[in-house]
Amino acid sequence: MLVWERPEPPNRPVPGPLSRERIVSAALELADADGLEAVSLRKVAAALEVGPMRLYGYIATKDELLDLMTDAVYAEIRPAGDDWREVLRSLAESTRQAVHRHEWLADLIGGRPQLGPNAMARGEAVTAALGNVGVDMVMPVVSAVDAYVIGAVRREIAELRAERATGLDKEQWQAAYGPYLERSFATGRFPALEHVVREGAHLDADETFRIGLDFVLDGIGARLQA
Structure with missing residues (x-):
């Protein structure tokens, strides 16, 4: 039992x-x-x-x-919203917040589905919000959002752990490796990467998460419309 x-x-x-x-x-x-x-x-x-x-x-x-x-x-993760996009965004953001409150959760989420009562209540809230989505699409849609969130938060937690282990925050780490990057770019072997590093926007973790989530939700929306 x-x-x-x-x-x-x-x-x-x-x-x-x-x-x-x-x-x-x-x-x-x-x-x-x-x-x-x-x-x-x-x-x-x-x-x-x-x-x-x-x-x-x-x-x-x-x-x-x-x-x-x-x-x-999982009792802390209660997705809410008036349509599938709002509910999936709420699912993603509340899951990320829960992992940052409990860093160890990053090591346990993913893999086989959680079947405890709170996890199932979370799943019920999400699947109910996807009532207008074809039944064959519900699990792929939820899995796509979960996969994005799990990958994103594991990267964020890994960064926090690296800061504690090395004593270097993100800016200090970048400063330490800056000279190496300059030497690498000077070889001319990495022009596309150099362009992005020098000219691209340097977003913080919150902005990066939100934009990546928009990409996922936009893709889901396009597929559902098709």
Whole structure:
């Protein structure tokens, strides 16, 4: 029986009351502070001041704990809007915001669909908004937006992690590698790339995300009209 359906054991007020909600909340605090490497059943039990064996009545494995943590964050993603484009934009932006609040989520999203109750509620909201779209197109449309968002936010989180690891922010990193680029461009081997780097707009992460999302939504719109 999956963790979503398996009943919790009876509450025991002594030595300390437990529930899946309390366990997941403690795990979220650990992950938000120090990443997924800070999360284990032993560490969560220590944060709750209970023995690790008590957790196994509620959660059988660490994978179940990660599933519950991910679904808890999906409760923060509630797409809204009056038409398919507004709902898909809301889906993309709220997913990105959730990942930036919980950086560890970038390592877990993608792959097989999340089937927890909050993830399914998110899916219901999106598919309901696509009611006028042909049934065969619904999943490809949602998958296209999800794929864009996952790729974008993973790149953004990777940039943040690189800043922390190296101590160099984006501008400092660019300054450090500037002389190398100048030498490379001076060879004449990269004229198209040089033109873009020198003449193109240098957008921040928010602008880059919005423009890329517009490309995706415009493409979906054109395909639906066709």
